[in-house]
Amino acid sequence: MNRIDRLTAILTHLQSKRTVRASELATRFGVSLRTIYRDVRSLEESGVPIIGEAGQGYSLVEGYRLPPIMFTKEEALSMLVAEKLVEKSLGEQSSKFFKEALIKIKAVLKSSEKDLLVEVQDTIQVLKSNPSQVMDKSSKAFHTVLEAISMKKVLLGSYVTFDPEKKTERELEPVGMFHSFEQWYLIAYCRLRNDYRTFRLDRFSKLEVSEISYSTAKHPTLKSYLDQVSAEQKLHQIILKVPDGAMKYLANSKYNYGFVSEERVGDITEITFMNSSIEGFVRWVISLSDLVVVKQPLILRNRLAELIEEIKTMQG
Structure with a gap:
């Protein structure tokens, strides 16, 4: 940002708040405090009514307003x-x-x-x-x-x-x-x-x-x-939490179920899928239900619990 643009931006920033500290301006524009002091002095010399209060910061005289700002x-x-x-x-x-x-x-x-x-x-x-x-x-x-x-x-x-x-x-x-x-x-x-x-x-x-x-x-x-x-096709975002020891069981099959990305969180990997069929996905993940945790969505977690109960009833 060149100096003219910075002076204009400083003036806009001063109008946006009651008081603005020099350190805040220096941080925003990536310049030194000395540069900010020099810029403010230039604005004052050009006729802008700026009030500087020790320990408080800078402010514009009440009632002073900029003309309409032009946006890029x-x-x-x-x-x-x-x-x-x-x-x-x-x-x-x-x-x-x-x-x-x-x-x-x-x-x-x-x-x-x-x-x-x-x-x-x-x-x-x-x-x-x-x-x-x-x-x-x-x-x-x-x-x-x-x-x-x-x-x-x-x-x-x-x-x-x-x-x-x-x-x-x-x-x-x-x-x-x-x-x-x-x-x-x-x-x-x-x-x-x-x-x-x-x-x-x-x-x-x-x-x-x-x-x-x-x-x-x-x-x-x-x-x-x-x-x-x-x-x-209505897609569902599905997130599974998989411990290290279980990752090998998903290594190849995950690509068949809408694998999007994975993120490491401690010793757990969160794997994100986008899949249009909750029923089809749950029938795959049930084979891994002792290894993975369904983080979301709730509809998948509920359907997995139902399916496990149905299997228990059939086998009982």
Whole structure:
């Protein structure tokens, strides 16, 4: 961030709170306290009425207001994503207040940014949200996809499949993104496969926007595509807790039941599956019921208990 941008951001930050400490500004902008002191002095010399109180921090004179703030395209798109996530993460009342506040923020956007939000808003959906894991290493790919969608440009990417682990080069016409099962996914028309495919964003080792344009008119909307998939196949997220000694019994068979990922927690491995059939899954996992624990969902745990009782009755 150059100095002009930092001065503007400091001024915006000062207006957002009653008082702001110099150490808070230094941390936010990754600069030294001396730099902050110098920046604040420059703002004062330019006529901004800043009050500095020893031990308290800086504040703006009551009544001083900035003119409407201009947002960048990336910042405007980030607001749209935040709105989608908050809608799923907060209660109805809090979500309502957030949306009302966001409307006021959107009011100061330039016309081009407003048009962009209207055009892109239907290409992002949040089906299920875990606020602590909505973004991580997918972040860079996420913003690259948003840029491609907004510009109607083909994506060029190197995608690594899970099993077998294999890298392929893809040319993708993005339809949209959705968040579910703690991951962001891209729906796109794959020119390599000549069909629509779903890609996990964190599996792209490289992703960039090309100069090749594509028409959105020939593609379904994200909502209609997801509705179709949902009607064809309802997926359940299943998590099993497996001790070290039992992992060998799942090593090969797990791939037949929608294996997604595994995470080490102490001497236990939590394995995540996505499977459309609770009944089919429970009849596999019952053969491992003395070795594994079903963490979720509750419907699977209950069905497993019922099936064990049915077996007892039949054998008794």
